[in-house]
Amino acid sequence: MANFAIIGAGLAGISLAHQLKLGGHSCAVFEKSRGLGGRLATRRLDHWQADHGAQYFTASSPAFTAELGRWLDKGWVKPWTVTPWRLTREHLSPSPDQQQRFVGTPNMNAMVHGLAAGIPLYMKTRIDRLEADGDQWRLWDEHGEHYGNFDAVILTAPMAQSQALLPAGVIDATQIGSQTMTPTWAMALAFNQPTAIEADAVFVKDGIVSWAARDTAKPGRPQDYETWVLHFSAQWSANHLDASPELLQQQVVEVLERLSTAALPEIHQSFSHRWLYARAATAEPISQWHAASRIGLAGDWTQGNRIEDAWISANKLAALLLKEYA
Ligand code: FAD
Secondary structure, eight states, X not given: OOEEEXXXXXXXXXXXXXXXXXXXXXXXXXXXXXXXXXXXXXXXXXXXXXXXXXXXXXXXXXXXXXXXXXXXXXXXXXXXXXXXXXXXXXXXXXXXXXXXXXXXXXXXXXXXXXXXXXXXXXXXXOEEEEEEETTXXXXXXXXXXXXXXXXEEEEOSOHHHHHHHSOTTSXXXXXXXXXXXXXXXEEEEEXXXXXXXXXXXXXXXXXXXXXXXXGGGSTTOOOSSEEEEEEEOHHHHHHTTTOOHHHHHHHHHHHHXXXXXXXXXXXXXXXXXXXXXXXXXXXXXXXXXXXXXXXXXXXXXXXXXXXXXXXXXXXXHHHHHHHHTO
C-alpha cells in the first residue's frame, strides 16, 4: 500500500483519490479553497445559486461515457436538454446541434462531492512547498505547517500553479509542455421577475461576451429568482483583468437586452468571479508520471481543456500508479 498526497480537490484530484483508494492505497487531498470542485463551481446566495465556472459537460470517450453512466445512476448529474442559440452583431437565432449535455445536480460539483466520500481532505490548505526527505515527500502549507511523509505527490492544480510547486530541476520544463491557460470573467445575476428571453443558452459572437445561460433552466436549480450566468471571452478577460463589477454588469446587461424582447426586470443580486486559469489554450497530452521524482501531474490541462479531459487525466494516471505500486 502506498501513501499518496494529492494537491487540488477538483474533479481530477478527487477522481484520482477515489480510484487509488479503491485500489487499496491511502490518499490525502490538499485544497486551498473552502469547497470541493475547483472550476466545477456553484455559488449559493440568498435563495439563489449560479454555476459560475464550467457550464455543462459532454462525453465522447467510452471510459468517460461509462463513468457518466455511474454518475447518472447515483443522481449526481442529469442531462440538460437545451437548444443553443447564436448571437452575432446582426442576428439572434437558434443553432441546434446533436450534442448531449449534462450538468451536476443540484450543483455543478455534485459528482466531486459524491466521489470524495471517505477520502481524507485538508481544506483551506494551500500547499506552497514540496520537500524531499530521502525517497519520500513532505508538504508545507502557507502557514508553515507540514504534512507527510508521502511515497508520491500528485499535482492537479492548473498548470502555472502546479509548475510553481515543482522543486527546481525535478522535472525538465520541456516535459511539462508549453500550454498557456487563458482567463475568464464570469458574472451571475438574479432577476426579481422572469425575463422576456426565449433562449436558455447562447453562444455570443461579439468578442466581449462569449456565453450566456439561464442557470434556472438547468435541472434541479432553485426557482425563486430567474438567474443568468455570462462568461466574457478569453481575449476580453485578458485585456480587462482588473475590470470593475460595474463595468462587467454594464456589458452583461447590454447583451441580455439584445436577447430580450422586453425591458429587463429589476436585478435582485449579482456577483462576478475572475478565473485566472480558466481553460488551456492548447490541448497537447503531456507525460503525467515522473518515476525518478515520484511526482505525478493530472488535471484537464495535461490532456485538453474540458471536464472530460480532467477525468481522463485522473483515470490514466490512476491506471499507471496502480501498476507501479501493485
Ligand atoms: P480544477 O477544477 O482547477 O482543480 C484544481 C484545484 O487545485 C482547485 O480546486 C484549486 O483551488 C486547487 N489548488 C490550486 N493550487 C493549489 C495549492 N497550491 N494547494 C492546494 N490546492 C490548490 N469544461 C467543460 O467541459 N465544459 C464547459 O462548459 C466548461 N466551461 C468552463 C467555463 C469556465 C469559466 C471555466 C473556468 C472552466 C470551464 N470548463 C469547462 C473547464 C472545466 O471547468 C475544467 O476542465 C475542469 O473543471 C478542471 O478540473 P481539474 O480538476 O483539472 O482542475
